[in-house]
Amino acid sequence: MSVGVRVGIVGGGISGLSCAYYLGKAGIEATVFDPAPGGPIGTVVVEGCILETGPESWLAAKPWAEQLIRELGLGDELTGSNDAKRRTYVLRRGSFVTLPEGLQMVVPTRALPVLKSELFGWHTKVRMGLEIYRNPKAMPDRSVAAFVEDHFGAEAVDYLAEPLLAGVFGGSPQELSAASVLPKFVEYEQRYGSVVVGTFREKRKAAGGPVFKSLRRGLGTLIEALRDRVQVVPERVDSIVRTENGWRIEANADWHEFDRIVLACGANRSVPLIAPVDDLLAELLSTIPYTGSSIWTFGYRREDIRHPLDAFGFLVPKAERGAVMACTWLGTKWPGRVPEDEAVFRCFSTDPDVTREASQAELHRLMGITAQPIFAVNHRWPDSMPQYTVGHSFRVADIEARAGEIPGLHIIGNAYNGIGIPDCVRNARQVAEAIQAAE
Ligand SMILES: Cc1cc2nc3c(=O)[nH]c(=O)nc-3n(C[C@H](O)[C@H](O)[C@H](O)COP(=O)(O)OP(=O)(O)OC[C@H]3O[C@@H](n4cnc5c(N)ncnc54)[C@H](O)[C@@H]3O)c2cc1C
Numbered sequence: 050m051s052v053g054v055r056v057g058i059v060g061g062g063i064s065g066l067s068c069a070y071y072l073g074k075a076g077i078e079a080t081v082f083d084p085a086p087g088g089p090i091g092t093v094v095v096e097g098c099i100l101e102t103g104p105e106s107w108l109a110a111k112p113w114a115e116q117l118i119r120e121l122g123l124g125d126e127l128t129g130s131n132d133a134k135r136r137t138y139v140l141r142r143g144s145f146v147t148l149p150e151g152l153q154m155v156v157p158t159r160a161l162p163v164l165k166s167e168l169f170g171w172h173t174k175v176r177m178g179l180e181i182y183r184n185p186k187a188m189p190d191r192s193v194a195a196f197v198e199d200h201f202g203a204e205a206v207d208y209l210a211e212p213l214l215a216g217v218f219g220g221s222p223q224e225l226s227a228a229s230v231l232p233k234f235v236e237y238e239q240r241y242g243s244v245v246v247g248t249f250r251e252k253r254k255a256a257g258g259p260v261f262k263s264l265r266r267g268l269g270t271l272i273e274a275l276r277d278r279v280q281v282v283p284e285r286v287d288s289i290v291r292t293e294n295g296w297r298i299e300a301n302a303d304w305h306e307f308d309r310i311v312l313a314c315g316a317n318r319s320v321p322l323i324a325p326v327d328d329l330l331a332e333l334l335s336t337i338p339y340t341g342s343s344i345w346t347f348g349y350r351r352e353d354i355r356h357p358l359d360a361f362g363f364l365v366p367k368a369e370r371g372a373v374m375a376c377t378w379l380g381t382k383w384p385g386r387v388p389e390d391e392a393v394f395r396c397f398s399t400d401p402d403v404t405r406e407a408s409q410a411e412l413h414r415l416m417g418i419t420a421q422p423i424f425a426v427n428h429r430w431p432d433s434m435p436q437y438t439v440g441h442s443f444r445v446a447d448i449e450a451r452a453g454e455i456p457g458l459h460i461i462g463n464a465y466n467g468i469g470i471p472d473c474v475r476n477a478r479q480v481a482e483a484i485q486a487a488e
Pocket of ligand 1: 059060061062063064065082083084085086087088089090102103104105106107108284285286287313314315318342343344430433434461462463464468469470471473
């Protein structure tokens with residue numbers, strides 16, 4: 050076990066905190082600097098409702114967050130989405146249409162629900178059926194829109210890929226990279242030609258269980274558990290300096306000495322910190338663009354809402370979008386989070402400055418809600434969503450290669466090898482293991 054090595058971590062989102070946790074487990078002293086640990090992950094309780102300030106779950110198929118949670122002793126807190134009521138509406142010509150069952154992201158795996166769906170016209174349905182006859186091919190990286198249109202047609206871009214991905218990546222399918230955002234499907238294309246055929250083969254191996262997982266009392270519980278186990282200095286880092294034997298971090302006019310440093314504060318926030326140390330790395334980091342988002346959460350008396358709320362919520366494709374791009378019906382998706390006599394709507398927008406009035410007006414337009422909410426809570430996340438645009442994997446390779454040339458410097462976070470919580474944990478653990486191996 051290594052002793053005596055000190056690691057300074059800039060940024061205490063899930064990436065920085067979990068890296069510190071794994072380092073601590075290996076006997077390496079780590080200090081996290083962050084004035085607002087957790088990043089967008091946090092939980093508040095309002096009028097008896099458990100509300101998430103940012104993410105509300107993770108993809109159950111990716112095991113790394115769950116492994117960490119179990120290690121932290123929070124296994125009993127794990128909960129799944131209420132998949133008995135798993136249904137999502139998509140707005141089509143002003144009405145809610147059910148997203149066909151059996152979709153794996155943008156890939157249809159069941160014929161009947163697609164054939165019966167009002168979401169697509171016949172042309173798209175025929176395209177989807179014929180997709181299984183494609184030949185394998187390797188293509189250079191291209192946009193998600195080009196990839197999905199090539200396989201399923203333009204309507205699948207507008208009414209599937211765009212609304213599904215905008216909610217996860219906060220970006221446009223015309224700009225996002227297929228290789229980075231849909232890596233599995235790109236691999237299937239190369240191997241089988243058809244992504245439908247590839248998905249079928251994979252599906253046979255897939256385990257059952259809920260699609261999304263979360264924690265009973267909210268994801269804030271995970272941040273609290275990590276904070277209890279790692280050393281956090283609640284200050285912003287103003288500068289970093291390389292010294293003869295390591296690094297120095299300046300926070301609130303104090304200097305702290307470390308042997309190694311981990312930048313876990315996002316590519317955008319790393320740029321001004323690393324620029325005085327290495328111009329080229331700063332330039333490479335600045336090539337990753339960011340967008341922002343906002344969540345308005347409204348609570349109503351259940352009796353004021355006529356809708357049966359028989360789904361997880363709805364998505365609004367860009368062609369029909371006002372202020373809200375997705376809305377979760379919290380009480381339906383997450384049992385136990387909303388008292389029976391309340392109804393809670395979590396309205397997600399890719400405009401961090403969206404107003405309460407505009408969000409409420411959308412609930413009126415789309416769901417006919419005219420009552421006044423009993424509460425309205427806003428969480429803004431400007432410049433928080435790194436965009437995996439076409440060529441992303443090459444940019445990340447350049448960043449990692451350059452960072453690797455600077456002794457004692459490590460870079461982790463959602464900007465590089467996966468935006469979801471499980472990928473952030475995996476990336477953080479790998480870097481902690483690499484540090485341990487190097488000492
Ligand atoms: C609204 C929203 C909803 C999301 N929903 C989901 C979801 O449902 N499921 C899912 O898996 N993922 C979701 N994500 C993505 C996921 O939450 C993030 O990718 C992940 O939390 C990022 O973690 P991180 O530690 O890499 O970065 P961040 O959480 O952004 O952490 C970076 C930290 O660095 C700190 N920092 C910045 N500058 C400095 C400085 N100079 N000094 C010190 N500290 C600094 C910041 O305060 C911040 O805490 C969502 C993201 C958002 C914004």
